[in-house]
Every structure is written in structure tokens, then in C-alpha cells.
Amino acid sequence: MKIKSIFSRTILNSAGSLTIETRLELDGGFVGVASVPGGISKGKTEVASIDPVESVKRVGELSEKLTSREFDSQKEFDEFLIEIDGTLDKSNLGGNTMLSLSVAFCKACAKAEKLETYQYLHNIHNPEQLLSEAKFFMPQMMMLILEGGLHGSGGATIQEFMAIVETIGRGVEIYKSVKKELERLGQSTNVGAEGAFSPIGYDNEQILSLLNGYLHGEKIALDIAATSFAEAGWEAIDYDVVLGSYPIESIEDPFGEDDWANWEIFANKKLGNIKGKLMIVTDDLTTTNPVILEKAIALEVGNAILVKPNQIGTVTETLQVIKMAQNSTWKIVVSHRGTDTNDDFIADLAVGTGAEFVKFGAPARGERVAKYNRLLQIIF
Secondary structure, three states: EEEEEEEEEEEEEEOOOEEEEEEEOOOEEEEEEEEEOEOOOOOOOOOOOHHHHHHHHHHHHHHHHOOEEEOOOOHHHHHHHHHHHHOOOOOOOOHHHHHHHHHEEEEEEEEHHHOOOOHHHHHHOOOOHHHHHHHOOOOEEEEEEEEEEOOOOOOOOOOOEEEEEEEEHHHHHHHHHHHHHHHOOOOOOEEEEOOOOOOOOOHHHHHHHHHHHHOOOOOEEEOOOHHHHHHHOOOOOOOHHHHHHHOOEEEEOOOOOOHHHHHHHHHHHHHHHHOOOEHHHHHHHHOOOOHHHHHHHHHOOOOOEEEEEHOOHHHHHOOOOOHHHOOOOOOEEEEOOOEEOOOHHHHHHHEEEEEEEEOOOOOOOHHHHHHHHHHHHHHH
């Protein structure tokens, strides 16, 4: 695929801050456009993200090296970017710069091959399986209903309270039911960073009780985001009490990103007693990084990984992490970020790689809804 032109600009993300958007055109007029999200709570081993204005300048400088150059594959394109950057944390070009280019190239190549982006990703991820034989399915959704911690303004310290649903419609039904109850109680129904409710004065247990009251057999997923607990001076959570009191199927980042010892103890205890019943999801611990994931798999600290492309910086490395996790029977949760854009690439990523779950936030705010709508376009 020969690159005809590349152009980048700054746009606004969901927090009203600048981020980069890149437009890449291949010979033949095939165009891919990609914008990059950012995190509110970040793992310290995520690749570096540089100032978006500088990021646009980097693309301008790179365009001379990339324009009229031919790349035979996504891997070749991404490896070229990695080589030019020359750092382990991508601090030269910036992981945000590289991801905008990588995803834009991916989308353009899909169009050049007359494929949907999820089909193109499938062909890269599962080259041994013919596209005509592939069976694509709707991932289960960890739909955000209530939020606390760094994402909320109430009294809860857990960052995300989610309902695991099989259809978007059911998730919307739960979301609206909780909203109606909060209105009845005189609570504000203003939404937080990712579109969910954050009732004032409600602690973790009160929110769990509220959410549980509107479930009809669905399970709960929690993002503890425990790294932020030490920073904020919050009290630790008694997981035996929480897991014993509510129908929790998934718990993400129950301990800090440096607390490998407690991760091991917790996983050994919980997975040993109820293996297959509880998902222990690594996010800040592994940051979509293949080297760290290898360690996590070896130590058996979890059984699922949160995948965020902007934590690692290229499509190729993201696919590498997904494949590594799948080969170790870990489940995949493809996730949005706290400050996101209307880019819907991660919906294609989830379907194309066969991810079991997605985390796209609440069914509110345009940047969250865009991803749910893309799932509907793909599956229906």
C-alpha cells in the first residue's frame, strides 16, 4: 500500500482538551481518519503521550518519510514507526502520534481491500482462518451505570460500577431505571466523565445495592482502580464482603500496579475457590504491554486483560497482546478511555479479534454512544 498523503490536526476530546486527529490517504483515494483518546486514571507503564500540538508537528515531519512510501502490511508500517521513534516508551514521536497514524493506516488499508475494518483486523489476527468461515459475534457489554473515584463527584471510591449485559437495549433499560430512581430520591442525574451517574453522599455499598436492585439475572463488573486509592488516601476495600454480598462477575485492578504480591495472593485465593466464576482483570498492572502481560500470565495474577490501544501505541502491538492473552485462555475486554473521541475503531477491534467483552462507558455522551452504534452497524 503506497501512501499518497498524510495530514494531522488538533481536535477536542470529551473533556474539551486537545487531542490529535490524523487523515491518511493511500494511492487510489482510500482514506483513513483516526483520533486518539486519553486517560484520567493512567498506568505508569503506559507509553508516553506528548502535547497534541507537538504531535501534529511530528506528523508533519514524518509525512516526508512516509509519503510515496509503500508498505506491504500493517506490521511493516507500525514497525517503521517504532524504528523511527527509537525509544521503549515511545517518547520521541509520542504514543498518541503513532497510534493516530497506525489506526488511520489500518482503516485506509481496509477500504483498499474492500473490507470493513473489523474484517481487515480479523485477517491480520487470524490469518489461518478464511474470512468466509469467520463467525463474528456481539461482545458482552460491561455497561457503565454509576461511577465514583477519580471519575465521579459523589462519595464512592470504586471507579466504575457496571452491568454485564448481552444487548445494548437491556443496558439502556437498566441505565434509565437507575436514573428514574435517582430522580425520585431527589438526586442529581448529571453524568460523570464517562456518562454515568455519581450520586452525592453514596458510598460503595449504597451504589452496589442501588444497581443490584435493577438487575434481572445480570452480573456486576467493577473497576476498582486501586492505584488511585493510595494517592487519595482512601480506605481499602474488603473484597470478601463485597464479593460475598453482590453478584459480581468481574473485578478490575483490585490492587495497585506495583502490588504484585497481593495480586498473586488474591488471584490464587479467588480463582482457586471459584475458578471460572470470577474474572480478575488487569489494566493498570499490564497496560496493554506484551512484556508485562507475559509476567502477569506466568504469575497467574488474573484471567482477563483490559485492552486499550493508546496504552501501547500501535495496532500491531495491540493485536500481539490480544493474541498472547488468548493463547493463555485469558479473556479480552476492549476498552475506551476517560477522555475519548467519536472514533469508533475499538468496536471494530473487539469484533475483529473475538473479544468477549467491551467497556464503552454509559449509553450517554456522543463519544460513548458512537462505539455502541458501531457495534450495532457491524452485527446488524
